[in-house]
């Protein structure tokens with residue numbers, strides 16, 4: 001039974017992502033991974049969360065200008081959110097498709113731009129949503145529950 | 154036996170309590186308290202970084218010595234391929250092997266030979282089984298212990314094969330028992346080791362229940378004896394005549410396991426990658442954990458720079474050693490492999506040298522078994538970290554501010570261990586004392602006013 005007055009422990013981690021800041025994605029994923037290991041979460045959960053964080057932060061660095069990655073952990077789930085000031089996504093359905101990418105040449109040079117980031121994130125999360133305004137920016141929200149609700153990935 | 158055995162230990166007398174090792178340790182496993190370093194047993198992976206970086210040589214590896222030979226009726230030396238890197242290229246591999254017989258061993262079996270068997274088995278596994286890629290080498294115990302703690306998810310991708318050291322001990326002992334009629338248990342197999350991790354691996358093996366190795370002797374402890382007994386002028390030695398046979402049976406493929414890339418080249422399958430130095434290994438494994446390099450077939454991971462030639466118990470500089478070994482290997486020429494393909498195939502098919510134990514995760518980083526309780530501790534931890542200066546100076550004895558906060562949560566340190574915090578406290582206290590000194594008790598206050606009036 002959950003007492004509504006009971007204090008719920010929670011932590012929030014924030015990582016600002018600068019434009020073309022290709023290192024923040026890896027760094028934040030490792031930092032969060034360490035935190036989740038300290039919380040004693042299952043390996044599978046940790047792996048999925050690390051992938052979501054990495055791909056989401058990478059998308060901000062590559063496709064948008066700058067933004068903020070927020071990771072929120074409570075006793076039941078972990079929420080990952082990126083807010084960016086960027087070009088936005090004109091067609092979300094298209095963006096979600098495997099293989100679709102508008103990655104610039106320099107990102108492809110670095111081995112990105114396979115168009116697999118978003119499909120991968122969807123695979124790894126229990127809930128995923130995109131809120132975007134063309135020319136303004138994008139907000140991505142993903143959620144992973146610790147007690148998995150029949151998760152395939 | 155205690156829960157943890159570690160070869161890497163502290164020589165308390167030599168430790169000056171500096172902070173070099175706490176900064177260098179990849180596992181944040183060392184603390185300096187009361188002027189002396191202490192190793193947190195459960196975190197240590199025996200990589201030997203602290204042995205290498207200690208300016209006072211206060212970190213040592215506990216290994217066996219040649220004295221242990223007296224416990225067995227028949228003794229076999231198992232020199233690691235990297236051992237030969239300690240010698241100049243004008244030495245002869247066979248002479249080095251012979252020297253082992255002169256210092257008291259009854260037989261010498263090259264671990265390089267076993268490495269060739271391991272390479273064959275791994276090649277077959279890669280070719281025949283549908284394995285999750287990339288597959289990781291199981292040869293470096295420090296890397297495996299690192300994975301148990303930091304990368305438990307990747308343990309499934311470690312090859313199911315024993316280490317060359319283990320394979321060498323098994324073959325050599327079985328063959329010797331047959332040849333001499335001495336009971337298997339009376340035969341001692343001694344690995345001549347470049348590192349501490351192999352000592353721990355012998356005592357607490359990860360991929361098998363019991364190790365067939367009976368002792369691990371540090372290369373540094375035996376080097377002098379071997380040098381003194383290298384060929385020349387000793388030709389009349391009785392034992393030499395008996396053993397005029399060629400002792401050197403390994404090919405260059407097995408010998409090359411002594412340095413980075415030797416193993417992956419010997420396995421010779423598809424795309425391979427070889428990475429050395431423990432911090433490099435950590436960053437690579439982080440990438441792989443996120444799904445990178447799925448198309449690489451095999452990855453050789455070595456805790457020491459340049460591979461086993463970089464082992465902390467070696468004498469030679471790792472790069473010099475690498476050149477020596479390469480030149481020595483030149484002697485091997487294009488000689489045929491000791492084991493015929495058919496023999497190797499039988500070993501593979503019978504699964505003789507496959508690992509028998511799964512490598513288990515070791516979740517020692519967890520703050521609490523209960524997620525909610527762990528979260529509460531984490532909240533506290535974050536708050537504490539924010540309050541610390543963030544200089545990561547190490548003067549408190551923990552490697553960085555975050556680690557100090559963790560130590561405080563775990564109850565092994567205090568906030569005032571931080572010199573900056575302590576200074577602040579002293580300052581506040583001094584101010585309070587000053588304030589108190591100004592507040593004069595009422596009874597006296599009257600007097601002083603009167604005095605002033607006077």
Ligand SMILES: Nc1ncnc2c1ncn2[C@@H]1O[C@H](COP(=O)(O)OP(=O)(O)OP(=O)(O)O)[C@@H](O)[C@H]1O
Nearest residue numbers: 059063064095101102103112113114115116117118
């Ligand atoms: N934060 C964002 N801002 C603007 N556009 C975005 C953002 N995230 C994704 N997109 C668009 O969606 C497309 C698909 O994204 P996805 O992550 O699946 O692939 P990618 O980033 O192009 O390549 P990969 O992730 O495989 O390296 C991108 O090419 C880009 O056009």
Ligand SMILES: [Mg+2]
Nearest residue numbers: 055059117118
């Ligand atoms: Mg992407």
